[in-house]
Amino acid sequence: MTTVKVKGMSCQHCVKSVTETMEKLGAKDVSVDLLTGDVKFEEPAPIDKKAIKEAIDQIGFEYVD
Incomplete structure (x- = not known):
């Protein structure tokens, strides 16, 4: 499982946007923790x-490397 950090999320709509974006990139089993900003996913x-x-930048959030 891979984990990345995303800043700027504040609600379930944000979680949904990030989840859908990651799935479009090919990620599977995406899990977003709103409090920590952790986005966990499998990479086939x-x-x-x-x-x-x-x-992530295109949908208005900040990817933290």
Whole structure:
């Protein structure tokens, strides 16, 4: 399981947006912890961190490396 940090989430709508975005990138079993900002997921195929950052930025949140 891979974990990344995302800042700026404050509600379940935010969680849904991040989850859907990660799934579009190919992530499976996405789990978002609103309090810590942890986004955990399985990678059937490796997902480029630059692609994650760009996708998260596009929906208005901050990917923390």
